[in-house]
Each structure stands twice: as C-alpha cells, then as structure tokens.
Amino acid sequence: MVAADELPKVAGIEASVERRFNRIVLGFMALAFTAVLAMGLAAGLVMALNQRHVGWVGHTYQVERQISIMRRSLSDVEAGLWENEFDGSAFSRERAHAGVAELNKAIAAIDRLTADNPRQQARLPLLLAASAQIGQGSAQVAAPGGTAAKDGQWLGAITQSVDLIRQIGTAMLADENRLLDLRTADQRASAASFYLVLALAGGLLILIGLASIFVIRRYTADLSASRAALRSLNENLEVVVQERTVDLQRANEEIQRFAYIVSHDLRSPLVNVMGFTAELDAAARTITEMIDKVEEAAPELVSKDAGLAAREDLPEAIRFIRTSTQKMDRLINAILRLSREGRRTLAPERVDIGALVGTIADSMKHRVDEVGAAIVVQPGLPSLTTDRLALEQILSNLIENAAKYLQPGRPGKIEVRGHTAGNRIIIDVADNGRGIEARDHQRVFDLFRRSGAQDQPGEGIGLAHVRALAYRLGGTIGLRSELGKGATFTVNLPAAYVAEQGAST
Amino acid sequence: MTKDQPVNIIMIEDDEGHARLIEKNIRRAGISNNIKHFTDGTTALSFLYDAPDGPARNGPALILLDLNLPDMSGTDILARIKGEGPLKRTPVVVLTTTDDKVEIQRCYDLGCNVYITKPVNYESFSDAIRQLGLFLSVIQVPDVEG
Numbered sequence: 001m002v003a004a005d006e007l008p009k010v011a012g013i014e015a016s017v018e019r020r021f022n023r024i025v026l027g028f029m030a031l032a033f034t035a036v037l038a039m040g041l042a043a044g045l046v047m048a049l050n051q052r053h054v055g056w057v058g059h060t061y062q063v064e065r066q067i068s069i070m071r072r073s074l075s076d077v078e079a080g081l082w083e084n085e086f087d088g089s090a091f092s093r094e095r096a097h098a099g100v101a102e103l104n105k106a107i108a109a110i111d112r113l114t115a116d117n118p119r120q121q122a123r124l125p126l127l128l129a130a131s132a133q134i135g136q137g138s139a140q141v142a143a144p145g146g147t148a149a150k151d152g153q154w155l156g157a158i159t160q161s162v163d164l165i166r167q168i169g170t171a172m173l174a175d176e177n178r179l180l181d182l183r184t185a186d187q188r189a190s191a192a193s194f195y196l197v198l199a200l201a202g203g204l205l206i207l208i209g210l211a212s213i214f215v216i217r218r219y220t221a222d223l224s225a226s227r228a229a230l231r232s233l234n235e236n237l238e239v240v241v242q243e244r245t246v247d248l249q250r251a252n253e254e255i256q257r258f259a260y261i262v263s264h265d266l267r268s269p270l271v272n273v274m275g276f277t278a279e280l281d282a283a284a285r286t287i288t289e290m291i292d293k294v295e296e297a298a299p300e301l302v303s304k305d306a307g308l309a310a311r312e313d314l315p316e317a318i319r320f321i322r323t324s325t326q327k328m329d330r331l332i333n334a335i336l337r338l339s340r341e342g343r344r345t346l347a348p349e350r351v352d353i354g355a356l357v358g359t360i361a362d363s364m365k366h367r368v369d370e371v372g373a374a375i376v377v378q379p380g381l382p383s384l385t386t387d388r389l390a391l392e393q394i395l396s397n398l399i400e401n402a403a404k405y406l407q408p409g410r411p412g413k414i415e416v417r418g419h420t421a422g423n424r425i426i427i428d429v430a431d432n433g434r435g436i437e438a439r440d441h442q443r444v445f446d447l448f449r450r451s452g453a454q455d456q457p458g459e460g461i462g463l464a465h466v467r468a469l470a471y472r473l474g475g476t477i478g479l480r481s482e483l484g485k486g487a488t489f490t491v492n493l494p495a496a497y498v499a500e501q502g503a504s505t
Numbered sequence: 506m507t508k509d510q511p512v513n514i515i516m517i518e519d520d521e522g523h524a525r526l527i528e529k530n531i532r533r534a535g536i537s538n539n540i541k542h543f544t545d546g547t548t549a550l551s552f553l554y555d556a557p558d559g560p561a562r563n564g565p566a567l568i569l570l571d572l573n574l575p576d577m578s579g580t581d582i583l584a585r586i587k588g589e590g591p592l593k594r595t596p597v598v599v600l601t602t603t604d605d606k607v608e609i610q611r612c613y614d615l616g617c618n619v620y621i622t623k624p625v626n627y628e629s630f631s632d633a634i635r636q637l638g639l640f641l642s643v644i645q646v647p648d649v650e651g
C-alpha cells in the first residue's frame with residue numbers, strides 16, 4: 001500500500017518534470033529559429049557577395065572588350081592610312097578618322113572602367129599620349145598636299161604609337177585576365193561557402209529535430225509513467241479511505257455497544273438497591289408501627305433516640321437513597337436512549353424545515369403559551385434531504401430549551417431562521433432568554449453538563465443528544481450567546497445526507 | 506400447579522439480590538413450590554439434564570431464566586432447552602433487564618414462553634413478580650417426556 005502523503009510528492013515531481021520539459025522544448029524552438037535566421041542571413045550575405053563577384057567578373061569582361069575594341073580600331077587606323085597613301089581616296093581617309101574616333105572612345109571607356117585600378121590607370125597617360133600622336137599623325141597624313149617624305153615621317157611615328165598601344169593593350173589584357181582568374185576563384189569560393197552555410201544550417205536543423213523528438217519521447221514516457229503511478233495511488237487512496245471509514249464505523253459501533261452493555265449492567269445492581277430499599281422501607285414501617293404501639297402502652301420503654309431513628313432518620317435515609325437511585329436510573333436510561341439512537345438506521349428523505357418546525361411549534365403551543373413565549377418561524381425556510389426523525393429531535397430539543405430557559409421579566413421570543421449556503425443548510429434557533437456564559441459554550445454539549453441556575457428539571461442530556469444527532473447527519477452545531485441576552489444555536493447540515501457506507505447495523 | 510407431582514421452579518439468575526427479591530415476591534403471591542436457584546449456566550444445565558432429582562429425570566419444572574449470565578448467554582441455554590430433548594415443552598420465563606426489541610424477538614423465536622423485563626422501579630418490579638406468581642399458580646405444566 002502506498003501512503004496517501006506520497007501524492008503531493010508525485011505531483012511535485014511531475015510539475016518539475018513538466019517545467020524542465022517546457023524549458024527544453026522552448027530552448028530547442030529558439031535554437032531552431034536562430035539557426036533558420038542565421039541561415040537566411042548567411043545565405044543573403046553569401047548571395048550579396050556572390051553578386052558582387054559576378055559583377056566584378058562582368059566588369060573585367062567589359063574592360064577586356066574595350067581593350068579588343070581599342071586594338072581593332074588601331075588596325076582600322078593603320079589600314080586607312082596606308083590605303084590613303086596609295087589611292088588618296090576619301091573612303092580610306094574616312095576609315096582612318098573613324099578608327100581614331102573609335103580608339104579615343106575605347107580609351108575613354110577604359111579610363112572610366114579602370115578608375116579603381118591604379119595599375120591600369122598608370123598606363124593610361126601613355127595610351128592617351130600615343131593615341132594623341134596617332135590622331136595628330138593621321139590628320140597630317142590624311143591632309144592633302146603633304147609630301148611623301150613628310151607623310152612617311154608621320155606614318156613611322158604613327159606605327160610606333162600603334163605598336164606602343166598594342167603592347168600596352170597586351171599588358172592590360174594580361175592584367176585583366178589575371179584579375180578575371182582571381183575573381184572567378186572568388187566567385188567559386190563564395191558559392192562554396194553559401195553551400196557550406198546551407199549544409200551546416202540543415203545539419204543543425206536535423207540535429208535539433210532529432211533532439212526534440214528524443215526529449216518529447218522521453219517526456220511522454222515519463223508522463224505516462226507518472227500517470228500510471230497517480231492512478232494506482234488514486235485507487236489505493238480509495239482503499240485507504242474505505243478502510244479508515246470502516247475502522248471509524250467499527251469504533252463507533254464499539255462505543256455504542258459499550259454504552260449499551262454498561263448501561264444494562266449498571267441497571268442490574270440498581271434493581272437490587274431499589275428493591276432492598278423498598279424492603280427496608282416496609283420493614284422500617286413495621287418497626288415504626290411497633291414503636292408507636294409500645295409508646296402508647298409503655299412510654300418509658302421507648303427512648304428518645306429510638307423514636308427519632310424510627311420516625312425521622314430511617315425515612316430520611318430511605319428517601320435519599322430513593323431519589324439518588326431514581327436519578328441514577330434516569331441517567332442510565334438517558335445513556336441507553338442515546339446509544340439506541342446511535343444504532344438506529346437513518347432514513348434520508350425530503351424534509352421541509354418550515355413544515356417540520358410548524359409541527360413542533362404546534363405540539364409545544366400549550367407549554368410555550370403557558371410561559372408567555374412566542375415562536376416566530378421565518379417564512380420560506382429551505383428543504384433538505386435528511387433523516388426526518390433526527391432533525392425533528394434536534395429542532396424540538398433546541399426550541400424546548402429556548403422555551404425553558406427564559407429571562408425572567410422578559411416575554412420570550414423564539415425565532416427559527418434558515419438559509420442555504422452552497423451545499424449546506426444553516427438553521428438558526430435564536431431566543432432572547434437568559435443566555436449561556438462564554439465558558440460554558442462547549443460544556444453545555446457534554447453529557448450530563450448544564451449551565452447557569454439549576455432551577456429547571458433536566459439531566460443535561462438534550463444538547464449532548466442534539467450534537468450527537470447533528471454529527472450523525474454529517475453536520476455540526478454551534479452556539480453564540482451572551483449571559484442575559486439570549487442564545488442562538490446554529491445547526492449546519494448537508495443539503496443531502498449521504499448514508500454511511502458499509503454500516504453493519 | 507396443583508398436580509400429583511409438585512412442579513419445581515428452577516431459577517437461573519447470576520445476581521443474588523435479584524434472586525432473593527424474585528423469590529420473596531413469588532412467595533408473597535402465595536406460591537409455595539420448591540425454588541432451586543443457580544447463579545451460572547453450566548451448573549444450571551448440568552442440574553437440568555443430569556442430576557437425579559433434576560427435571561429431565563424427575564418430574565415437571567418451570568424455568569425462570571436471566572439472559573445476562575457470567576459463563577454463557579441466557580439465549581444459549583434457552584436454545585438448548587427448547588431444542589430437541591426431554592425439556593422442550595418445559596415452560597421458560599425469561600426475566601431480564603434487557604428490553605431490547607431484537608433480543609425479545611430472538612427469545613420468542615427460540616421458543617421462550619414469557620418474556621418479562623425487570624423494572625428498575627421496585628414497586629413495578631414486585632408487582633410484576635407477584636403477577637408472575639399468580640400466573641404460575643394457574644398455568645398447566647406438561648409432564649417431562651421419559
């Protein structure tokens with residue numbers, strides 16, 4: 001059997017497991033989101049980098065293209081000029097001019113494109129100088145009226161410049177090709193790092209997923225294990241409660257039986273005491289008669305003591321024995337009645353408190369009128385399911401007490417009130433009588449205990465009986481009172497009495 | 506009780522005082538039959554069944570039985586007497602302090618002839634016993650089967 005106090009412990013463990021689980025799952029979620037975010041950022045970064053590399057590669061191609069345009073234009077210039085030497089045609093002149101224009105345009109483009117490259121920029125003044133030479137030369141050569149010798153000089157200079165530009169172009173191309181190689185490599189590297197980041201993030205996500213699955217599975221296993229433990233605890237708890245209830249009922253029955261047996265066994269000697277007291281009384285009377293006769297016939301034979309003993313002492317002793325035994329008999333009968341009441345099987349039924357109190361008030365009307373009291377019943381008292389006889393005894397005892405212990409010189413007023421509080425029914429029996437001192441508030445519910453002036457008949461049984469009945473009905477009884485200002489007894493009962501289970505009587 | 510053979514009254518009562526009071530009051534009712542008193546169940550039963558002058562072997566009897574005995578329950582004695590045996594028709598008067606309904610029913614079920622609760626009040630007690638005495642003086646007691 002598992003002790004009932006393990007329940008909260010298990011619940012505590014479960015709560016802590018749940019908290020840890022929540023923390024872990026939350027941690028994994030955060031991690032996964034961070035990974036995805038990092039992956040996105042990294043991908044974006046790598047993409048931007050790649051874009052720039054691609055741009056640079058394109059840029060290099062553009063530069064190379066301008067360089068080839070430049071070199072082609074040189075051929076145009078040379079060819080145009082040589083042709084013009086032979087035929088002097090306008091067409092050839094045009095071709096040379098176009099070549100020069102092309103050349104200048106290409107050089108300007110190269111200047112623009114390589115603005116960020118100091119190595120290429122360093123070559124540009126040479127290019128510009130050479131191209132200027134070519135432009136000037138070609139203009140001289142193409143101009144009409146030039147001598148052959150002069151033209152030959154100009155042509156030689158042009159050829160030199162063209163060669164220079166060609167050389168420079170080759171060098172520039174070589175530089176650009178080197179840059180292209182570098183940039184292509186960069187681009188590849190950035191693409192590779194993009195894939196790497198992707199693979200890393202993917203791997204991380206898979207890891208987190210696996211870890212989450214593992215944790216969730218373990219948590220589920222824990223959860224079902226603790227649920228099973230809880231269930232078995234619960235079942236055990238019911239068994240424990242049932243055992244305790246049975247124990248309690250057994251103890252209660254034991255007490256009832258004990259009270260019953262004791263009261264019976266007390267009665268038996270009492271029969272003797274009373275019986276022989278009666279015999280004694282009869283014998284005493286015979287003796288008294290004899291003394292009377294003797295006194296009549298011969299007064300000197302009867303001493304004063306003998307006369308007193310026969311006429312006063314004996315009857316007085318017998319009277320005291322009688323009243324005491326009678327009181328004892330009443331007490332024993334009270335215990336018997338209580339124990340019998342405790343053994344009675346309760347029969348719950350729907351009881352209208354208002355109607356019940358009305359019946360009680362009617363049956364006590366004569367006595368209540370006699371002492372000059374009035375019973376006021378609050379209209380609309382609730383109903384409840386309980387044992388009618390027990391409730392009737394409770395209320396009639398309380399009302400009887402209220403009518404019995406009035407404050408002299410004040411007309412008695414007994415009020416019965418009631419209301420529902422959740423699944424409880426609260427009934428108040430309030431009076432304006434003589435009240436009960438605070439130190440006796442508990443005592444009055446004890447058997448044979450009474451409070452205040454002992455000027456009313458009674459054995460101190462009523463309230464003990466009332467409390468026992470209230471407990472049996474699953475209720476409680478309380479008292480609010482001040483000496484001289486009345487008392488209010490409050491009975492708190494379940495709205496629906498549930499019969500005790502497993503009771504053997 | 507005016508028969509050829511005198512009826513013995515057998516009183517099984519553990520309380521000497523009660524026994525004395527019962528006897529006194531029966532005598533006051535004018536019953537002069539022999540009263541034999543036992544204070545426990547064992548000796549009472551051995552007298553009832555085994556003694557040479559006991560009712561089982563010797564003449565009719567009437568039994569006054571108390572239920573609270575030190576060694577056995579009066580109901581056990583009642584069951585033994587009213588079961589199969591030579592004394593099953595012997596009248597039994599249960600005279601006890603118990604006025605529990607269940608107990609009374611059980612005694613009548615077992616075959617007790619009269620059930621009387623001893624009143625605590627002595628006037629009622631002596632009245633009851635005297636009336637029982639008068640009752641005893643008129644009832645017919647069957648012969649014990651051989």
